[in-house]
C-alpha cells in the first residue's frame with residue numbers, strides 16, 4: 474500500500490468550510506492512489522472551545538496544579554473531538570473514513586505524562602482499516618503506556634505522531650499542512666524579502682525549528698529522518714508546492730537536485746533572553762563552573778549559549794526565569810551581571826560546514842549595521858549571535874541580505 478500521512482494543524486480545522494478544504498486534500502490524495510492516514514490537532518487556538526490551551530485553562534480554573542496524568546486525559550480530548558468531526562466531514566463527502574485515538578492507533582509511549590516519548594508504534598489496526606479502503610483519521614499528540622494510561626507527547630506533538638506513523642507505515646511522504654505556504658527564509662513580519670524555501674534538509678529544518686521557526690516540531694523531523702521519509706510543509710488553503718524536507722540525495726518524486734551550493738538557508742530569532750555574566754576575579758568559591766551549572770540544573774533552569782573561560786562564565790536564560798537564576802547565584806555568594814531583553818539570532822545552513830569565511834561574513838554584515846554582538850556561538854550548521862532586542866530587525870534583515878536569501882537569490 475502507498476501510505477501518505479497528511480497532518481492538519483489546529484488552524485486548518487477551525488470552521489466547517491476549512492474542514493471541507495482539508496477533506497478535499499484527503500480525497501485528492503486517495504484519487505492519486507494513496508492510502509491517506511490523516512493526523513489531526515485539536516481545533517483552533519486558545520479561546521476556541523476545544524483548543525488545547527482552552528482545555529488546559531478550564532482544568533486550571535480552580536487549582537492550577539492539575540495532576541499530569543489527569544491533564545493528559547483532558548488534553549487528549551481535543552484531538553478526539555477534531556478527529557471525529559473530521560471523519561464526519563469525510564463521510565459527508567462520500568469518503569469512507571474511521572477515527573482512531575492514539576491508543577487505538579498503536580502509539581505506545583513511556584509514562585512521562587505531558588511530554589511522553591513514543592516507544593514504538595503497532596500499526597496493525599491502521600493497516601486493517603486502510604486495507605478496507607478507508608481513510609484512517611488518527612488523533613495527534615497522544616499515545617498510551619504499556620499499562621493503558623493515556624499520555625500526550627508535548628506541545629506541538631501532533632507533528633510527532635505524523636512522523637512516527639510515517640516511519641511505522643513506511644509512508645511515501647509525511648505532509649504537514651498548516652496556514653502558511655511553507656518554511657520561510659526568515660520571519661516575514663521582520664523581513665519583507667523573506668521567501669518560501671522549496672527544499673531544506675532535515676538538519677536545517679531541525680535547527681530552524683529549534684531556533685524559533687514554529688512551523689514544524691523538531692522531534693518530528695528527527696523521527697522522519699531516521700528512515701529518510703520525506704516531509705512536506707504545505708498550506709491547507711492553497712495548491713502551492715510547499716517546502717520539501719529531505720536528506721541530500723534522492724528526492725521524493727523527482728531527481729537528485731539539492732541545494733549544496735547554498736551556504737545559509739534561513740535566519741531565525743528568539744526573543745526575551747537574559748544574558749548572565751559572572752566575572753571570576755571576584756568569585757571566591759571552589760569549582761565555580763560546576764557549581765553554577767549544577768545550581769541552574771537543580772533549580773530547573775535551562776541555560777543556553779554557555780561559555781566558560783578563565784576570566785568569566787557567561788550564559789543565557791529566558792527572561793522569565795532570570796530573577797530565579799540571579800537568586801540561585803546570590804545564594805552561592807556570586808554577584809552576576811544581568812542584561813535582560815536580548816535576542817538570539819541564528820543563521821542556519823547545512824552548506825556552511827567546512828566553508829571558510831561564513832563567520833567573517835556574519836560579523837561584516839552586523840558591523841556594517843552597527844549591531845553589537847554580545848556573545849556568539851556556532852555548530853557545523855548554525856551560527857548564533859546574541860544581540861540587544863532593539864537590534865533584532867536590523868540584525869535579521871542584514872543577515873538575510875548578506876546571504877542573498879531574498880528575491881535576488883538565484884533559486
Ligand code: ASP
Pocket residue numbers: 482483514515525526551613614627628629630631632
Ligand atoms: N494540540 C496540541 C497542542 O496544541 C498538539 C498540536 O497541535 O500539535 O500542542
Ligand code: MG
Pocket residue numbers: 482629632688690
Ligand atoms: Mg504545530
